[in-house]
Amino acid sequence: MIPFIGTIYGLLPWNPLKFILRTSFLSDRFHPVRLRLLGHNIHLNQGPANVNALFRNKHLSGYFMYSDVLYRCFGLPKKALHVYKADTTGPFSTDNVSVEPRNRVEQRTFRSYHQFLVGSGLPALCQRFQANIEKRFVSLRAAQSVHWSTYGDLEELFSHTLLAPAVIDSIVGPKLLQAHPNFLADLSTLDENFLGLMSRLPKFLFRRGFSAQNRCLRAVKDWHNWARMNPDVGATVSDSEDDTAWGSKFIRDRQTLFLEMDGQDHDSTASQDLGVLWAAYHNTVASVFWLIVDVFRHPEILEQVRKEAQSCIIGYDGRAPRFDVDRLLHLPWVQAVYAENLRLRIHGTILRKPSQDLTLNGWVVPKNEVIVTCSTTAHMNPSVWASEARGSHPVFEFHPSRWLRHDEQDEKSHFSFDGTEGSWIPFGAGVHACPGRIFSKYQTILTLAIFVTMFDLEVTASEKDLHMSPNRFGFGILGPVGKISYRIRDSAV
Template structure:
């Protein structure tokens, strides 16, 4: 009887304690929330960002709703991703700073020269691309920094400066001597690819179950051939499918889901890595200096980029051919954003007859036929077409969902007098910047909300001071295109010294491929395909340019070249 009474008393005490703790926690939360909402920084003071208020001490700001609706969570005005000023977020044992807002983002990029990317690159290579542990350990040992001149006191040998050497090789390829030959190979390849498709498509309508796949396959084939030469695809006929299977499972790898819970995802990764190994072994076995072209490229390695990286990586501690394949597949996979952008751009043009007519008027005016009857474009002219550029920019604004991550390395970072301590993670979601209705034009009567495609956000007409609707202007007026006024709001390539080095190539690739598509083909998107949504599930959100949530059935036919 005594023990029964004692148990009952303890149970009542526990219930009473819980009833007392909940209002205490809620009061504490309410006070912090009110302080956070009304906080005004002192003039001329340098402060650490406030901690975003949370109810439960251990859980912190655990984003439960993110699991089933990540985009909605990011855009929810009540959560930390929408904070008007820098904020510290605590989740379980982790903490990070969130930066949002045009001026804050601009300041972040301006000050990011002293940041390191090593922890995040190591995480991605290890989790997603399967880089072996010996090679990964080199990132932990690299204390030299990301600049050409190592940090004072660094003990890292020049050959083992993996962060700097890898980034420098990308810069040389995508912004230096490698860009011109790489671009020429892609331009020739995509022109031949799409003219080949044109020859296969009937002059009457051909049905295709998914327009996005048709466009994506052609663009992927061309970029892989331009990057790697013909042998990657020739030796691995299923690589195209495996490449996109890997991509669709990227979040599976990054979230650390074990292989036995996702065997198909890990089988896809094994296939793409094996394909790269097979191609690179073939290149090592068959390459000779006699195969070199005038631009330094060859048919076995494709671009000199991969051939030179073999030498660079083999000089590093812990690297073998398997590790090189992981690193190189990471570089190959990075092309997926521009490919997905092309598919979305073509989709949005074809479902809007007025926009299609405007884009065609621009590109037809600078199209030429070569001796073989192929349409050719001067890329410098395409880069000056305002409406085509607006399609490119609006596609990236609407479809890019990515987390830009920085970390101050040796010194604290000052963001408009907010002090971010060194070795602390800073996160900036592109979605928050690109969907900020206060930063973007939505038309004279708000008829173009930020979650809809509208090229007018990037077009300025002589009669107005800002961006405006093409339908409200004299059709003879020539608009201009610019993203300069949108710095800090339009951030699909990140910013600062580690801004995406492939941005120049990507823009050319997207403009040329889109111009060829609208020049060569008529397309009718069918049924609900016109309203296909983006995949905003946990599996599809946050990896870059989004995938469609479904297929886009369409009818395609040759466009009469006599119309050009």
């Protein structure tokens, strides 16, 4: 049902973003709203206090749709669905669990993701990404000059040349893209057709998306077969959790994790890994694209970001700058543009089911009924984001200064999250926050810093083309309506 609703959003002749802003959902008296839709109760959760209360609750699961996404978008075989449908234990339950430990798919994948993206696997992942993105920036610089060069699609620069291949290689190693150079183009096509794949409409209506899905799966299976046949290529797993065949210990260990579960085989594991690669591609590429657009279209903001980035350069590797990334991640303007970009561009729906009755602001949500939290109502709330304390800027405009507070004692601007709890939820919040949020921030800010210190860029697309498209409303960061043309040159002096 929810996938069908998402598809309808994309087909609407009007922009649902503006519709939501014109409804009573954005009043100052937030409370949950219950809708009866297609025979089901849907609870719309809104308001900072209710959002915080929801995400603090451990008795929630988002996996009730996970198997449908894997089946429809990433080709999970039908025989593998049962283990997902049977597991209603959530990631934290320990008492009265009737599912065998090896079949607790939500708990086991939750722990695996957290080890890779929050725990011991994160430093090695970040190091691999830094090496990969620097290499691609050096190649880009070699192709440019101090004179302007004009191109027709800025998104493609990040989805095919810079960011996406660096992310993919950092997770699974270089073999996949080396053996299948069209994989990123196919993944992009899959991403463009995601809502159609999710729908229950006839497959022939989305033939292009399903063809791309099949090609992506064949590529992943081919790489899996190679990795299984070459477990000792180059070196074994090191203390840094690198793996020369699988790219990372995380990906290698998933082979064992899923094959231990009922109904799973190499085909279902390939679908799982395709889902990981799409998730790494989907939001971060679009996020960096918009961030570059917004920063370079505001010269005064570019000046501040460039100054902070240059202050963190500790040397050069070839023709690419190397940064003190820990310091870079904590500078005020860099954090402000990052946070404002996600506030403005992410329009997602977070779906959860409670395993027991849940009370929100005096309203009881019965167990096993769907709770929908929309980031749009949180991120576009004028009482929070257009307040006098945040500069009274319109909510639909890019103003990083919302996030900065001037300290009269040291006469400096400081980044602050104060007052945004429950109103800034690009990754969810609480115990259910997206585990990839730390890596996402790392790769976004590092890519931005390298770009602004190496290149000048001018967006030449029309204002109409730069409008956000509602076609993926509800599924994260929206793309632009049209192709974004641009000019670029080497800014080296």
